[in-house]
Amino acid sequence: MGTDAHAFLRELAQELRPRSDQLTEVVLQRLRSEFPEAWRHEDIAAVAPAGLSQHVDAVLEFLERGRELSEVTTPPAAIDFAARLAEHGVQISELLRVYRLVHAGLLQLFYEEMGRLTKDPELINEVMIALSAVAFEYVDRTSQQAVAAYQRARDRWLQRRLTTINEAGTRIGTTLDTTRTAQELAEVGTDHLADLVTVDLLDAALHDEGTHPDDGPPVVRRIAQSASDGGTDRTDPVDVPGPRHIYPEGSEPAVALATGQPLRLGIKVSDAPTWLELPADDSDASGAGGIHSMLLVPLWARGNPLGLAQFCRRHTADLFEDDDLLLAQEIASRAAVNIDNARRYTQERAIALTLQRSLLPQDMPEESAVETASRYLPSGSRAGVGGDWYDVIPLSGARVALVVGDVVGRGLQASATMGRLRTAVRTLADIDLTPDELLTHLDDVVIRLQRTEQRAMGEISATCLYAVYDPVSRVCSLASAGHVLPAVVTPGDAPTRHTVVFPDVPIGPPLGLGGLPFETAQFELPPHSLLVLYTDGLIESRAREVDAALAVLSDVLAQAPASLEETCDGLLHALLPSRPTDDVALLVARTRALDADHVATLDLPSDPAVVSEARTFASDLLAAWGLEEMAFTTELVVSELVTNAIRYGKSPIQLRMILQSTVTCEVSDASGTAPHLRRARAFDEGGRGLLLVAQLTERWGTRHHREGKVIWTEQLIPAAPVE
Incomplete structure (x- = not known):
C-alpha cells in the first residue's frame, strides 16, 4: 500500500470513528432485511448488534493504527453469534452469508465516505484497491475462526442430543406394560x-x-x-x-x-x-x-x-x-x-404381511432417469408370505438402479432375510459398485448369513437381478445372480406395437454358492423403452409352461398401453390366477434420456490457475439454466472439488454438471484415492474444504471406475416463490 493510501485510510477511519454506532445500525438494518429468519430467536437478535459493533470497531482500529493482519482475531460477540446460530440449527451457509452481507455493507459505506474526503481519482483508485484487498483478507481470517466456533458449538449440541437419546433408550421401555x-x-x-x-x-x-x-x-x-x-x-x-x-x-x-x-x-x-x-x-x-x-x-x-x-x-x-x-x-x-x-399379535399371517409391506418401498421415488410402477402380490397358499422384493435406488450422476430379488422359503424368516438383503443392496449401491461387483459382495453377505444362522434357518439361498440405467448415455448395465432375465420393450414403427426382447445376458449362480463369477452386460436403450423386471412367480405355474408364459408376457408388452399402471395390471391379469401359488414382485420402468442442454462438461489441466475458469463455467451454466441464485454456493463447491482434484488427483481432470431435479457437480480424475472428511483444528490452514462441501450440498460422495474416481455433489434447486 502506498504512503498516500495508508495515510488516507487512517484519515478515513478517524472520520468514521465518531459515527461507528451509525455504521453499525445501517449494516444491521440490512442484515435484518436480508436475513430475517435469525431474528425470531431472541438470543441471536440480542447478540447480533454487539457482534457487528465489535466488527466495526475492529476494522476502524485496524485501519487507524495500521495493525498487522496476523494480529486480527474474531470479536468475542461474533464468536458467540456463530455459536448461537449453530445451536439453533441455522446452516453454516447462512453464517457465511452474514459475513458476505456485512463485508459488502461496510465497503459501500467506506466508498461513500471516501468520495466526500477526496476527488483525486488516482488516490481513490489506489485506496479502493488497498481497502478491498485488506477487507477480503480480514473476512477470510475472521470467518475461519467463526466457522470453527460454529462447528464446536454444533458438536456440543449433537453430543447433548445423543446423551438425551441414550437416556431415552434407558428410561423408556423398562417394562412390557x-x-x-x-x-x-x-x-x-x-x-x-x-x-x-x-x-x-x-x-x-x-x-x-x-x-x-x-x-x-x-x-x-x-x-x-x-x-x-x-x-x-x-x-x-x-x-x-x-x-x-x-x-x-x-x-x-x-x-x-x-x-x-x-x-x-x-x-x-x-x-x-x-x-x-x-x-x-x-x-x-x-x-x-x-x-x-x-x-x-x-x-x-x-x-x-x-x-x-x-x-x-x-x-x-x-x-x-x-x-x-x-x-x-x-x-x-x-x-x-x-x-x-x-402388544401381542394373534395372527401370524397378519404379522408376515405387515412385515413384508413395511420392507418393500411404500412409495416409488420420482426419478428423472425412469418412470416406474410396481406390484407385489403375496401367495394365496397357507405357506405364508415369501421373500420377493423390488427396489428403485437413486444413484449419483442422474443414474438409477432397478432391483428385483427372491429369497427361497416362506414365512417370517424369508421376509426377514429379504429385508436384510434389500438393505445390503442399498448399502452396496450407495458406494456405486458395478452390477457384477455388487452381486459378488451380496453373495458374501448370504454366505455369512448361512454360517451365523444355519441352525435357526437352515440353508439360505436367493436370486437377484441388479440393473443400472444412465439417462445421459442411455446405457443399461445389468447382472443376474440366478434370476430370470428382464423383458426389454423398445418403441416400434407403429404407435400401438412395440418390440419385445429378452437380452442375451449370462445368468450367474444363485446367491449363497460362492466362488463363481458374475458378469455385467451393457446395452443401449432408445428413449421411452420399457424394462420389465419380475420374479419367477409371474411366469411359473403348474398349468402353463414357462415358454408359454413368456409368450403371453411378450404379447401383452408388445401392445402395452401408455400407462405403466395399466401395463402392470394387464400383466397380472394375463399371467396369474386369482390366487397365485407363489409371491410375485413386478417392477416396470420407462426410460428417459436426459436433455443434452442439461449436461455440460469441461476438461481441465492439472493447473491451480484453472480453478477460476471452472467457477466461471459453473456460474455461466447456472445462468443459462435460470438458477443464478445458486451461483455463490455452486462456485464454492466447484472450487473445492477442482482444487482437491488438482492437488491430490491425476490428469485427466474433468468437471461435469447435470441439471435434473437437483444440480449435480462431478469432478473426475485418474487417481483412485478417495477424499474424506476430517476434523480441522481451530488454526489449521486446511481440512475444511469437504466440511464446507458437505454443509452446502444435499448429498456428496465418491464413485470409482476403472480409470479413476468421480467426486460428486447434489444441490437442491430452490423452490419458486409463491405469488
Missing part, C-alpha cells in the same frame, strides 16, 4: 424438551385388534401425560385409560396420525384450536393453557400407527424448532417400538 411405557415417554419429554407431553394411543391397538380400524375415523384414548413448570414437579398419571375420543376431521392431529408425518405448530392465544385438550386442572381463561408452540409426533412402529404424542411449550419462551422436532421423533420412535413390543 403399554401404559407405563407411554408414561415414560411423557416424562422424558418434559425433562428434556417440553413443558407438557400427552400420549394418545389407538383404541384398537390397546385391545390388540390391529392398528387399522375397518371404517370411520380412528378412535384414540389418552393413556399418559406429564407436565412441568420448569422444575421437577409433574402431574400425576391420568386415569388409565382415558375416555375414547376422535380428533376432528381435517385437524392437525388427525392429519399427523393419518399420514405418519410430524407437525410443528405455533399456537395463538386468541385463536387456540378447538381440538387442544388439556388436563382438567391445567387450563386458563385463554383455553390454551398458555401453550404457544406444539409438536405433533405420530407413534409408528414397524410401519403401523399406534397413536400420537403431543409436546407443548408454555413456560419456556422459545418456540420449537426443526431440531427439536427431530429429537422428539427420535424419542417417540424409541417409545413406539417399546409400546409395540408390549
